[in-house]
Amino acid sequence: MLKEFKEFIAQGNVLDLAVGVIIGSAFTSIVNSLVEYLINPLIGLFIGGIDFSDWTFKFGDATFKVGSFINSIISFLIIAFIVFLIVKGVNKVMPAKEEEEEVDPQVQLLTDIRDAVAPEKAEVAEEDVIEDQETTDPSSKENK
Template sequence: MTAQSYKILSIFAWDITIKLYKFMSKFVQEFKSFAMRGNVMDMAVGVIVGGAFGKIVSSLVDDILMPIVGSFTGGVDFTNLAVRIGEANIKYGMFIQNIIDFLIIAFCIFLMIKGVNKLSKKREEQPAAPPAPTKEETLLTEIRDLLKNK
């Protein structure tokens, strides 16, 4: 390659680098504005809280409810209930526990949504405060009152 070829290639590479930098800068700015919107942040908090809540419900089911249910069924431990078919081990006891987990989580979400809907309905039902009188209305009221007093 000649010196002129290297010069053309370096100019071309520099041009591509600048275009790529501008594109990435714009991309990063768009991503920042997307990520910092309220809805995305609310969703992230919801996912984190939901994960923690799921662990609490799983502990409630595994450590409190299922032992009580097991005591009513003659001390059966649901986590160990399984059927062996050939080489497959079908753990229907774990499936039952997961169904109970799901039902409790769904019920709690239902109660939360019901509460939020009730609060938003109360806000809608509250009548709006009457608008404050304008300067003209205030002056006219004062004039009317003065005329009544004469």
């Protein structure tokens, strides 16, 4: 059981995923700080000095934190754009994998049969050509 677990963990995909999650969480905190401490104040400057990160409204006993929601949307858009750029860059660098078409099993079987029979037909056809040349070639008759 322990050996299987080690093999599972040692697979590249699992390690890549773990590293991605750790880096992603660190990156998220950086983006959240960027939005909260830099982007929100800039937006506040353009809309009259209002800090909308603390923007809330009450409806009965419920408090709706609209500013926090807007911060989350801005953070999501920044992260999504960065991930898009990373994926686009990786796709440009990585060679494109040629996708093999799914071949119908019947077609594959017929192709295998054709390929197996083809060398036999080629040998028979070559013998026929040699015989035809001997019977139609006048020089071959004279030599006999």
